[in-house]
Amino acid sequence: MQPESAESQALLVPGQSLLLRGLDEQQRFGASLLDTLSPGTVLFLEGELGAGKTSLTQGVARRLGFAGTVSSPTYALMQPYPTPGGQLLHVDAYRVSHPGELYDMGLEDLIAESRLSVIEWGQALYNDYPAAVLLRLEHVLEDENVRRVTRVR
Numbered sequence: 735m736q737p738e739s740a741e742s743q744a745l746l747v748p749g750q751s752l753l754l755r756g757l758d759e760q761q762r763f764g765a766s767l768l769d770t771l772s773p774g775t776v777l778f779l780e781g782e783l784g785a786g787k788t789s790l791t792q793g794v795a796r797r798l799g800f801a802g803t804v805s806s807p808t809y810a811l812m813q814p815y816p817t818p819g820g821q822l823l824h825v826d827a828y829r830v831s832h833p834g835e836l837y838d839m840g841l842e843d844l845i846a847e848s849r850l851s852v853i854e855w856g857q858a859l860y861n862d863y864p865a866a867v868l869l870r871l872e873h874v875l876e877d878e879n880v881r882r883v884t885r886v887r
């Protein structure tokens with residue numbers, strides 16, 4: 735399926751792609767996702783280092799009214815952000831060798847109490863959350879300021 739322009743800001747359907755030109759569009763796309771994702775949703779983001787997963791999450795946080803900085807929680811693994819629009823849970827499972835580590839840290843309760851849970855590098859959890867939305871982010875070879883986002887499921 736051909737990538738569309740970033741003007742269509744609704745959640746993509748599975749298999750559909752969109753090109754995001756620059757950090758601002760990356761964050762605005764993240765913000766646009768919220769209205770289509772019901773409370774308690776898990777959103778998996780996959781894609782290589784620097785593909786823009788955390789940037790997209792920053793847009794979600796801003797849309798929820800969070801005034802602080804969302805950074806990579808690589809060392810904390812899981813970071814709940816209290817926002818005016820409800821709790822945003824941000825997980826970076828890059829260094830997790832077994833999903834049991836996240837469950838031992840209370841992942842399920844944190845997801846249940848969150849408006850939205852965004853999980854980077856969460857492949858080991860895909861089977862546990864079959865209803866989750868999965869987006870893939872990729873660099874576009876011809877232009878370092880463009881990312882392609884594809885809804886996988």
Ligand SMILES: Nc1ncnc2c1ncn2[C@@H]1O[C@H](COP(=O)(O)OP(=O)(O)OP(=O)(O)O)[C@@H](O)[C@H]1O
Nearest residue numbers: 754756757760783784785786787788789879880881
């Ligand atoms: N659409 C875009 N166009 C240009 N630059 C972008 C875009 N999206 C993100 N960036 C930039 O790419 C860099 C990496 O982004 P980000 O930290 O969001 O990636 P990531 O996928 O979370 O990486 P990691 O896997 O290391 O956590 C940042 O400097 C960010 O500003």
Ligand SMILES: [Mg+2]
Nearest residue numbers: 787788806854
């Ligand atoms: Mg990141």
